[in-house]
Amino acid sequence: MGKTIAEKILARASGQSEVKAGDLVNAKIDLHYNPETGMAEVHERLVKAGLPDGLPQVADPDRLAVMLGDHQGCHAKPSDAAAYRLSRELAKRYGIKRLYDIDTGVAHVAVCEEGLARPGMLICGKDSHTTTTGAVNALAAPVSAVETAWIYATGELWFRVPETIKIICNGRLPDGVVSKDVFLYIIGKYTPSMGQYKSVEWKGPVIDSMSMDGRFTLACHSIELGAKCAPFEPDETCLAYVASTPRSHEPYWPTASDPDAVYEKVYEEDLSDLEPQVALPHGFDVIRSVSEVAGTRVDQCNLGSCANGRYEDLAQCARIVKGRRLKARTVFAPGSWKIYTRAAQTGVLATLAEAGVMIQAPGCLTCSGRGACIADGEVAVAATTRNFRGRFGAPNSEIYLTSPLTAAASAVMGRITDPREFL
Secondary structure, eight states, X not given: OBXXXXXXXXXXXXXXXXXXXXXXXXXXXXXXXXXXXXXXXXXXXXXXXXXXXXXXXXXXXXXEEEEOSSSSTTTSSHHHHHHHHHHHHHHHXXXXXXXXXXXXBOHHHHHHHTTOSOTTOEEEESSGGGGGGGGGTOEEEEOOHHHHHHHHHHSEEEEXXXXXXXXXXXXXXXXXXXXXXXXXXXXXXXXXXXXXTOEEEEESHHHHTOOHHHHHHHHHHGGGGTOSBOOOOOOHHHHHHHHTSTTTTSOOOOOOOOTTBOOSEEEEEEOTTOOOXXXXXTSSSOEEEHHHHTTOBOSEEEEEHHHHOSHHHHHHHHHHHTTOOOSSEEEEEOSBHHHHHHHHHHTHHHHHHHHTEEEOOSSSHHHHSTTSOBXXXXXXXXXXXXXXXXXXBOTTOEEEEOOHHHHHHHHXXXXXXXXXXXX
C-alpha cells in the first residue's frame, strides 16, 4: 500500500520503516524555529514552572533557529526590546548559532530563503503559520510553548500521523487570478474545517505551473483549513528554489507521495473560469466573487505578511498602481529584507511609493494590525493572513481579505474593485 508525504516523513523522523495514519510516533525534529519573542516566552514559562534558570542545556542547538523582530517589529515597546535581549542571551548560552535578528523579516519567509527549511524535513515552529514551509516539501507543523520547551530539552516530539487529503486544481488560472484566489475559493466551498488535523497535498496543473511564491501562499493558508501540515511535491520548481538557497549543500530528503497512496478524501476543481475572490468579515465562512461585493467603500489597504509579502506580491501590486494615485491609504510590509532589497533594486518599491503606498520595515505589522490599525466604523481590504474581528485593532471595523491584485485595485479606486479592470 502506497504512502503519503506525511507518512513517509514521519516514518523517517521516527526511525521506522513505515507508519500509517492514526499511528502515534515519537519523532526527531530536524528544525525548530522560534519567531519574535517566542524563545523568551518559553524561558519565562520554565522559570514559573520551577526552573529558576530555565533549561540547563538544549538537546541539539544545531537544529534550532531563533528569528527576532517579525511580529513586534523593531522593538515596538520596551518589553519587546527586553524579550529580544533575553532571546539573544539565551541563544548564546545554549550555543544556538542560527539567530536572525531584526534585519531579517517574517520567520516563515526567512527560514525558506535561508535554506533552513528543506525537502523531507520535519519542522516545528511556535506560530500557527509554520505550515508555510510545507511549500519546500517539508512536513511543517505549528507547536505550543510547552511543546517547544520539550523539543528544546529532548530534540523530539510525539505526533499522531495525520490522515491526508488531496486538493487537485485543474485548468489554468485566468489573468488577474492568483493563488490567494484559489485558497479563498477552496475554503469558501469546503469550509474552514475541511482539513482539520489533516496533511493537505495541493496538486494538479494549476499547482504544477505555480511559482514558489504562489505555493507559499497556499501552504501558509492551509492552517486556515485546520491543516496539521501542507507538504508540496518536490518537483523541479521546488528543487530549483532549494538549490538557490545558502544551505542547499546540507542534507535533505525529497519526498513524494506514492501513486497508490491512501487519501482520506480527494477534492477536485477546474479553476479555468475562477474569478478574483473576497472573504467577507469576519473570517472565512463567507467567500464571494469580487463582482458580488464590488463598490464596497475602502478606507485602508493592508498588504504583506507570510501569506502575501513576497516579491511576486509586491510586483503584482506595482503592476496595478503604476502611474496612478491611491484613494485609500495603503501600507505594505515586505516579507523579508531580501525581498525588500530586491524590490528596491528593481524599482518596484519606487513604483509603490510614487502611488502613495507607505512601505514599512519587513515583518508582520500590517497583518497583526500593530503597525496599521483602523478605527471603529472603518473598512479595510487586506492581502494578509486573516480578517477576524479586531484583527486590525478596532472591534467594530471590517476587513475584506483578497489577493494583492484585488487589494491594490481597491486601494486605487477607494472601493472594492475587480483587478482585471486594470490589466
